Amino acid sequence: MQKIERPKSKQFMPEDAKRVFKGVVFDVYQWDQELFDGSKTTFEKIKRADTVVVIPILDDGRLLLTEQEQPGKEPFVGLPGGRVEEGEDVLETARRELLEETSYEASEYILWEAQQPVSKIDWAVYIFIGKGLRKVNSVNPDKGERNLLKPVTFDEFLDIAYTKEFDYTEVAIKLLEAKLNPAKREELRKLFSPK
Amino acid sequence: MQKIERPKSKQFMPEDAKRVFKGVVFDVYQWDQELFDGSKTTFEKIKRADTVVVIPILDDGRLLLTEQEQPGKEPFVGLPGGRVEEGEDVLETARRELLEETSYEASEYILWEAQQPVSKIDWAVYIFIGKGLRKVNSVNPDKGERNLLKPVTFDEFLDIAYTKEFDYTEVAIKLLEAKLNPAKREELRKLFSPK
Numbered sequence: 001m002q003k004i005e006r007p008k009s010k011q012f013m014p015e016d017a018k019r020v021f022k023g024v025v026f027d028v029y030q031w032d033q034e035l036f037d038g039s040k041t042t043f044e045k046i047k048r049a050d051t052v053v054v055i056p057i058l059d060d061g062r063l064l065l066t067e068q069e070q071p072g073k074e075p076f077v078g079l080p081g082g083r084v085e086e087g088e089d090v091l092e093t094a095r096r097e098l099l100e101e102t103s104y105e106a107s108e109y110i111l112w113e114a115q116q117p118v119s120k121i122d123w124a125v126y127i128f129i130g131k132g133l134r135k136v137n138s139v140n141p142d143k144g145e146r147n148l149l150k151p152v153t154f155d156e157f158l159d160i161a162y163t164k165e166f167d168y169t170e171v172a173i174k175l176l177e178a179k180l181n182p183a184k185r186e187e188l189r190k191l192f193s194p195k
Numbered sequence: 196m197q198k199i200e201r202p203k204s205k206q207f208m209p210e211d212a213k214r215v216f217k218g219v220v221f222d223v224y225q226w227d228q229e230l231f232d233g234s235k236t237t238f239e240k241i242k243r244a245d246t247v248v249v250i251p252i253l254d255d256g257r258l259l260l261t262e263q264e265q266p267g268k269e270p271f272v273g274l275p276g277g278r279v280e281e282g283e284d285v286l287e288t289a290r291r292e293l294l295e296e297t298s299y300e301a302s303e304y305i306l307w308e309a310q311q312p313v314s315k316i317d318w319a320v321y322i323f324i325g326k327g328l329r330k331v332n333s334v335n336p337d338k339g340e341r342n343l344l345k346p347v348t349f350d351e352f353l354d355i356a357y358t359k360e361f362d363y364t365e366v367a368i369k370l371l372e373a374k375l376n377p378a379k380r381e382e383l384r385k386l387f388s389p390k
Binding site for chain 2: 010011012013020021023024025026028030033034035036042043044046048069070071072073074076117118119120146162167169170172173176177179180
C-alpha cells in the first residue's frame with residue numbers, strides 16, 4: 001500500500017489560526033490576513049473530520065453502490081464511506097465503513113483520488129477502490145443511516161454521474177471525463193475491474 | 196425577469212435550529228435530530244452568505260472570465276461574482292460584482308442555475324448569464340482580490356471545465372455534460388450567445 005498523504009487545501013490557513021468554536025461536526029478557525037494593500041482583516045475557515053469513500057468492486061465486475069437514507073435528507077444513491085474517527089487512519093476508516101455499510105471486506109485498497117473539495121473548509125476526501133470482496137456478516141449500519149445495496153455495471157456507473165441524487169461531485173466529474181474520453185474510459189474500466 | 200426562488204438544501208434544517216456560533220463568514224446551527232431507531236442526537240449545520248456568479252457574454256460572443264488572485268490562495272481562472280450582502284437581492288449582487296470585477300454592466304440577466312451545492316452548509320449559489328455588456332469605468336476590485344480579464348470562446352469555455360484551477364464544480368459538470376451531448380451543447384451555445 002502506498003503512503004497516503006493528506007491533500008492540501010486550495011486556501012492556505014496559517015499554523016497559528018485560532019480555534020474560536022468547537023462543534024459536534026464543525027470547528028471554526030480565525031486568523032488575521034494581510035491583504036494586497038497591506039491592510040488586515042479576519043479570515044475564517046471551517047474544519048471538519050476528513051471522510052473516506054469506497055468504490056467496492058465485486059468479483060463479477062459490478063460496483064457495489066448503496067441507496068442511503070439519512071434523517072432529514074432525501075434518499076440518495078451513494079457509496080460506502082464516512083468520517084475518519086479520532087485516532088483512525090484513512091485505510092482503517094475505509095475498512096470499517098465498507099464492513100458496516102455493506103458487510104463486505106476487501107483484500108485490496110487502491111487510492112484513486114484524494115482532495116480537499118471546498119476551499120473554505122479544511123476537509124480532505126479520500127476515494128478508494130476496494131477489490132477482492134468477501135461477505136462477512138449481516139449489515140449493521142450507523143443508527144443514522146439506512147442502506148440498500150445496489151450493484152451496477154461499470155457502464156451504468158458512468159451514467160449515474162448525471163443523476164441529481166448522486167451526491168459525489170468530485171467522482172461525477174471524473175466519470176463524465178471518462179465518458180468523454182475513450183482512452184480515459186478504458187483506463188478507468190481497467191482500474192475498476194476485479195482483482 | 197423571473198422571480199428568483201431560493202433553492203432548497205439537500206439536508207433539512209428545522210426552523211427552530213439554534214445558532215450556537217456567529218463568525219465573520221460562517222454561523223453554526225444545532226438541533227436535536229431523531230434517528231430511525233427513535234433516539235436523538237445533535238445535528239449541526241453551517242450557514243454562510245449566498246453567492247452569485249455571473250457569466251458575462253461580450254457582444255462578439257466571447258465569455259468574460261477572470262484570472263483571480265486572492266490572499267493565501269493560488270491564482271485561479273474564475274468568473275465574476277461574490278457574496279450577497281445584507282439587504283441585497285441576488286440580482287443586485289450580480290450587478291455590483293460584475294461592475295466591481297470587470298467594469299462592465301449587463302442589460303440582461305438570465306438565471307442559468309441556482310442550487311445549494313454542499314448538503315451540510317446552508318448556502319445557495321446563483322449562476323447568471325449576463326448579456327448586452329457595456330464598459331462603464333475602470334476596474335475597482337475588492338481589496339482582497341486581484342483580477343485580470345480573460346475573454347474566451349464558447350468552445351474554449353467548455354474545455355476549461357477540465358482544468359484544476361477552474362473552481363466552480365457545479366458549472367464544470369454542466370459544461371462536461373454539454374460536451375458529451377451535442378443537443379445540450381447547441382442549447383447551451385444558444386443560451387450563451389450575445390443578445
